[in-house]
Amino acid sequence: MRVLVTGGLGFIGSHTALMLLQKGYEVIILDNLSNSNPAVLGRINSQTGNKALFVKGDILDVALLKEVFREHEIHGVIHFAALKSVKESIEKPERYHLNNVVGTERLIRICAEQGIGRFIFSSSAAVYGSAASPVTENSGIGEIPNPYGRSKASCEDLLKTTHFQYKKPDITILRYFNVAGAHPDGILWEEAQPDGGNLMSHIIRVASEKTGKLYIYGGDYDTPDGTGIRDYIHVMDVARGHVLALEKQKEGVHTYNLGSGRGTSVLELIQTFQEVNGVDIRYEITGRRIGDISVSYADSTRALDELGWRAELDICDIVRDSWSHSEGGVDMSK
Numbered sequence: 001m002r003v004l005v006t007g008g009l010g011f012i013g014s015h016t017a018l019m020l021l022q023k024g025y026e027v028i029i030l031d032n033l034s035n036s037n038p039a040v041l042g043r044i045n046s047q048t049g050n051k052a053l054f055v056k057g058d059i060l061d062v063a064l065l066k067e068v069f070r071e072h073e074i075h076g077v078i079h080f081a082a083l084k085s086v087k088e089s090i091e092k093p094e095r096y097h098l099n100n101v102v103g104t105e106r107l108i109r110i111c112a113e114q115g116i117g118r119f120i121f122s123s124s125a126a127v128y129g130s131a132a133s134p135v136t137e138n139s140g141i142g143e144i145p146n147p148y149g150r151s152k153a154s155c156e157d158l159l160k161t162t163h164f165q166y167k168k169p170d171i172t173i174l175r176y177f178n179v180a181g182a183h184p185d186g187i188l189w190e191e192a193q194p195d196g197g198n199l200m201s202h203i204i205r206v207a208s209e210k211t212g213k214l215y216i217y218g219g220d221y222d223t224p225d226g227t228g229i230r231d232y233i234h235v236m237d238v239a240r241g242h243v244l245a246l247e248k249q250k251e252g253v254h255t256y257n258l259g260s261g262r263g264t265s266v267l268e269l270i271q272t273f274q275e276v277n278g279v280d281i282r283y284e285i286t287g288r289r290i291g292d293i294s295v296s297y298a299d300s301t302r303a304l305d306e307l308g309w310r311a312e313l314d315i316c317d318i319v320r321d322s323w324s325h326s327e328g329g330v331d332m333s334k
């Protein structure tokens with residue numbers, strides 16, 4: 001089976017592309033390199049005799065998309081390509097609408113016209129807004145406090161509308177919670193983000209620099225230790241979720257949470273990082289971050305029942321693998 005992976009040189013896309021290749025799928029990666037390093041392709045392809053083909057390009061480029069579908073018989077699409085900074089989305093909402101929503105609209109329309117059978121979409125826990133945790137897929141989309149989350153909710157809507165109109169492709173929407181970790185063999189990891197990135201990226205920065213500190217956004221939430229609670233999930237588990245979703249895709253549009261089902265506070269994550277990796281993280285508790293919610297973790301029962309998926313790795317694996325590639329100062333440009 002030949003699969004087009006948009007955003008396949010990014011963090012989750014690269015881990016998924018490698019897993020697909022290792023399982024014998026043919027993989028075409030389409031990525032505009034706006035948030036990825038071209039060297040990732042070589043790292044993916046060094047791991048298996050089965051090589052991914054790379055097309056440098058943008059999902060907004062309809063002529064290019066048509067050419068890719070004309071030149072290759074594609075059976076399934078996994079659509080990761082998107083901008084993902086909540087902070088930047090508040091500063092530049094139009095950019096997020098254009099890239100994430102209009103980009104997805106162009107891609108899904110061509111997929112529908114081409115009669116592509118399977119389509120898997122990267123959605124986010126962000127669509128639940130401040131709905132009470134654990135959230136199930138039926139929890140309903142809450143009031144979403146940032147344009148990034150709203151862009152994902154809009155994409156979900158337009159995917160459903162397109163399926164309703166064309167009856168193709170069959171669509172799986174995967175709502176991931178807080179993805180972290182790295183490939184356990186040290187081949188792939190999350191690149192440093194222009195906005196400083198997520199909590200794990202900030203922990204790694206503080207641990208590596210040995211100067212500075214981590215600012216914890218809020219110590220007065222209604223949680224056992226007062227800090228925000230999230231559901232951290234290992235990128236290898238998320239990648240495996242995509243392979244299962246592709247293999248078990250059903251007719252229609254189906255939505256699944258990919259989370260561990262366990263909430264971890266900011267202080268707990270720091271504590272675990274320190275214990276597992278034997279490094280010290282200096283921190284200071286400051287005010288809450290605008291747009292943050294108190295608690296977010298998943299009920300992923302549906303993914304277990306229908307896809308046979310559950311998180312197999314825990315936060316000890318996550319903090320170990322996140323740190324092991326950065327320890328010793330791996331050159332991120334290679």
Ligand code: NAD
Binds near residue numbers: 007034080
């Ligand atoms: P990433 O930024 O590492 O990867 C996204 C990739 O898409 C990058 O390689 C980037 O260059 C590419 N890209 C962006 N816009 C593009 C465009 N218009 N055309 C072609 N390529 C484009 O992000 P990630 O963490 O791997 O996330 C992948 C997907 O999962 C995204 O859709 C993101 O919103 C979603 N998601 C991520 C998380 C998380 O915790 N990382 C959580 C929930 C959902």
Ligand code: UD1
Binds near residue numbers: 124216
């Ligand atoms: C949010 C979205 C998630 C999305 C991600 C993209 C929700 C529920 N989740 O994650 O779906 O994929 O953005 O970026 O909307 N924190 C600190 N100090 C820091 C950084 C973070 O204390 O320096 C805290 C935050 O306040 C939060 C937790 O750590 O409590 C996790 O934050 P972060 O890693 O930024 O991810 P979310 O905002 O949860």
